[in-house]
Amino acid sequence: MSSFNTIVSLEEARRVAIFGGTHGNEMSGVTLVNLWVKNGAEIQRKGVETKPFITNPKAVEKCARYVDTDLNRAFTPENLSAPQGDNQPYEVQRAQEINGIFGPKGSPDAYDVIFDLHNTTSNMGCTLILESSKDHFNLQMMNYIKKAIAPSSCLVLLNEHPLLKYSTSRSIAKHPVGLEVGPQPQGVLRSNIFEAMRVILKHALDFIELFNEGMEFPSCTVEVFRVLERIDYPRDANGNIIAMVHPNLQDCDWEPLNPGDPMFQTFDGKTIRFQGSGTVYPTFINEAAYYEKQQAFVTTRRESLVASSIRKV
Numbered sequence: 001m002s003s004f005n006t007i008v009s010l011e012e013a014r015r016v017a018i019f020g021g022t023h024g025n026e027m028s029g030v031t032l033v034n035l036w037v038k039n040g041a042e043i044q045r046k047g048v049e050t051k052p053f054i055t056n057p058k059a060v061e062k063c064a065r066y067v068d069t070d071l072n073r074a075f076t077p078e079n080l081s082a083p084q085g086d087n088q089p090y091e092v093q094r095a096q097e098i099n100g101i102f103g104p105k106g107s108p109d110a111y112d113v114i115f116d117l118h119n120t121t122s123n124m125g126c127t128l129i130l131e132s133s134k135d136h137f138n139l140q141m142m143n144y145i146k147k148a149i150a151p152s153s154c155l156v157l158l159n160e161h162p163l164l165k166y167s168t169s170r171s172i173a174k175h176p177v178g179l180e181v182g183p184q185p186q187g188v189l190r191s192n193i194f195e196a197m198r199v200i201l202k203h204a205l206d207f208i209e210l211f212n213e214g215m216e217f218p219s220c221t222v223e224v225f226r227v228l229e230r231i232d233y234p235r236d237a238n239g240n241i242i243a244m245v246h247p248n249l250q251d252c253d254w255e256p257l258n259p260g261d262p263m264f265q266t267f268d269g270k271t272i273r274f275q276g277s278g279t280v281y282p283t284f285i286n287e288a289a290y291y292e293k294q295q296a297f298v299t300t301r302r303e304s305l306v307a308s309s310i311r312k313v
């Protein structure tokens with residue numbers, strides 16, 4: 001297959017940012033970024049300028065997900081081109097500022113790579129979130145990280161869904177990478193989650209350094225979980241939740257869910273079963289921040305993507 005033989009030449013990744021506090025109550029990213037703002041030795045690499053940055057300082061101060069609106073949905077073309085002014089929601093103003101520093105989104109001036117650090121209350125372990133199946137630089141980075149952290153594992157969630165995709169803070173970079181580690185409650189630090197996040201980032205930065213030094217990365221395949229569908233909690237006519245995630249599904253992120261498997265449990269103990277047509281892999285199961293987004297979990301499908309060989313130009 002030609003895709004296995006072609007070498008894709010890519011620009012070096014000289015400008016890298018690490019975002020923490022996009023959600024102000026996700027403490028691993030907030031804490032790591034604050035640490036690195038004080039002393040950046042750990043994130044320095046030869047030939048790379050790495051900028052640690054707190055994206056939503058007001059939300060961090062309140063230890064809340066956001067102040068007016070979710071910053072990680074705010075980087076839409078409409079918001080970014082809206083006239084600047086104090087009458088805009090805080091996060092929209094902030095998105096414009098951040099786009100000015102690390103973007104502009106979609107332009108040659110944009111940062112090369114942005115890592116955005118998140119925590120989830122779901123039992124997802126280490127998850128890297130990508131927005132494109134065609135970004136060979138990011139796919140190679142995923143392969144490098146997976147190999148480097150073995151026998152620990154990290155999974156790749158691909159959100160390329162035309163309707164479920166959202167306008168993230170990291171989306172202003174040429175190569176956006178979300179890092180989602182859990183389970184960790186909102187406002188809480190857990191040492192195992194904190195350290196897992198730190199290790200992933202170390203390997204990611206090592207990859208960028210090697211790439212910039214001219215190393216060639218041969219073609220490989222990367223297993224990803226592609227976002228398929230958002231599943232809401234069962235609700236009554238008033239919109240109130242009438243069931244919880246079923247105990248058989250709770251904490252079983254990334255495990256196969258088959259048609260007929262228990263999915264929700266009503267308050268009077270009835271089981272609601274999955275009605276899909278085939279096996280899916282649920283994730284973000286019972287994420288605290290997603291109650292407001294009408295989402296109990298997302299379903300995904302396992303796929304193997306081919307990453308072309310890459311080398312710097």
Ligand SMILES: CC(=O)N[C@@H](CC(=O)O)C(=O)O
Nearest residue numbers: 023072118119120129178289
């Ligand atoms: C729990 C959480 O905040 N998750 C992130 C996922 C992402 O960064 O794509 C979000 O919804 O923005």
Ligand SMILES: [Zn+2]
Nearest residue numbers: 023026118119
């Ligand atoms: Zn988050």
